[in-house]
Amino acid sequence: MVMEIVCPAGTPAALRAAVKAGAHTVYCGFNDETNARNFPGLNFDRAEMRAGVDFAHAHGSKVLVAINTFPRAGDEAIWHRAVSAAEASGADAVILADLGLLDYAARNHPGLRRHLSVQAAAANADVINFYADTFGVKRVVLPRVLSVPEIAAINCETKVETEVFVFGGLCVMAEGRCSLSSYATGLSPNMNGVCSPASHVEYNEQQGVLDARLGGYLIHRVEKGQPAPYPTLCKGCFSAGDKTGHLFEDPVSLNAEKLIPQLQKAGVTALKIEGRQRSKSYVAQVVRNFRTAVDALEAGQPMPEGMLARLSEGQAMTTGAYKKTWR
Amino acid sequence: MPYPQNQIPLCPAPLAAALRVIPLAPLSLSLTVFSRKIARNNPGLINRLGEFDTTDFVLDPTDLPIVLCLNPNGGLPKVKLTRRRQAKGSTRISGPLAALLGLVHGAFDGDALFFSRDLVVEGDTSAALALRNAVDDAELNLALEAASLSGPFARPIQQLIALAERQTGLCLTRPEDAALW
């Protein structure tokens, strides 16, 4: 069976671009703190979500709604309303991370398919099977810390579908557990839907040298002509002891295009592209590329060479943990 | 896309030279009228700006001797062209005119232009992001909007714009719409 391409859409225009470019499935979120890409100018209001789902369905694509932040105690109703709105919009599934919200959705919206967000950091078969048995989770998005053999081992021990990231920004920690952004800015992807939020970012260019700060901390300084990375904390240049460098991760993007055949052999159902904060031009280019790749694989043809380097952070790519030697 | 992203053309020298001498007040007025029409036709654009719908944006085409100061003004935008490079605003987005126009028309990815440093953002990064995202969603076509202001001359104006696009390499229309002309 052809592997499912799951594409990001930060706006209705990006959703339409993804569908037209051949996305089997599009994921998106509401314009509030219920989704882990709560950026200014992005996301869908309720009417836009309904229209987006209608458009996707009319073209044979599915829509998944990410409600994948962790509800604040006392304010759960915001997240509960989002689940109801996703079902009312006709979405094909919701992507959830929080145990309480999974329980709520399973009890109150049993007909709505539930996927487990990467934010839940479910990285072994036991925990995945627990989510399936307890909350009826049908698919898990695996964290970006597993190698291909580890993914294959998980797939041998669970019937839950697995979805893995193949392209885009790289969150290198066990997701949903990282506190770097909270430490520097008070805001985190887990609670507020933003990592290293733009509201705390400051750029300053002097004679070609570009400084990028987050919450007042200098995260990067790049010389004239060098690519400019966004000051995401884990990709910053730090001094520790006698070493200065990218201690956690280089400012690179994930590109596991060449590993698609191996991921298929490992039993992966769906390939996820990161980037709800990116433009419709990015979405269309990346989707087209990956759709061509999985169609070629299905037809037994050679995989086309990728053309996506310029779209990536630092204009450099990595295969991430799939083939990683950790520092 | 009229040209590959790694070959962003510079604005033709005669246009830059003309902008050094022509009076900017009437041009500012025309651009204010034009931007109000765009805001009227695309209410979603202003909605997406959210809390930034009264922010002072400075758009700085680095290959021209002018900057464009834009305040969306809650849906009744004001545009002012100025020759002062140091025009004040909450956020400043600088880059070649072709990159700025390509961004508006969805020919380019804003982040990619930023990573490659073809675009530089200074000041309030959230406001710049909101503007970028709102414009990306609006699927604007500046040429089509301009032509629709020209009444019976719409068609010849469109053809003139298409010719100007071919000659200058500037992205004056949305690539998918251009194919229909």
Ligand code: SF4
């Ligand atoms: S700082 Fe890095 S590892 Fe932590 S949440 Fe953000 S992207 Fe992920």
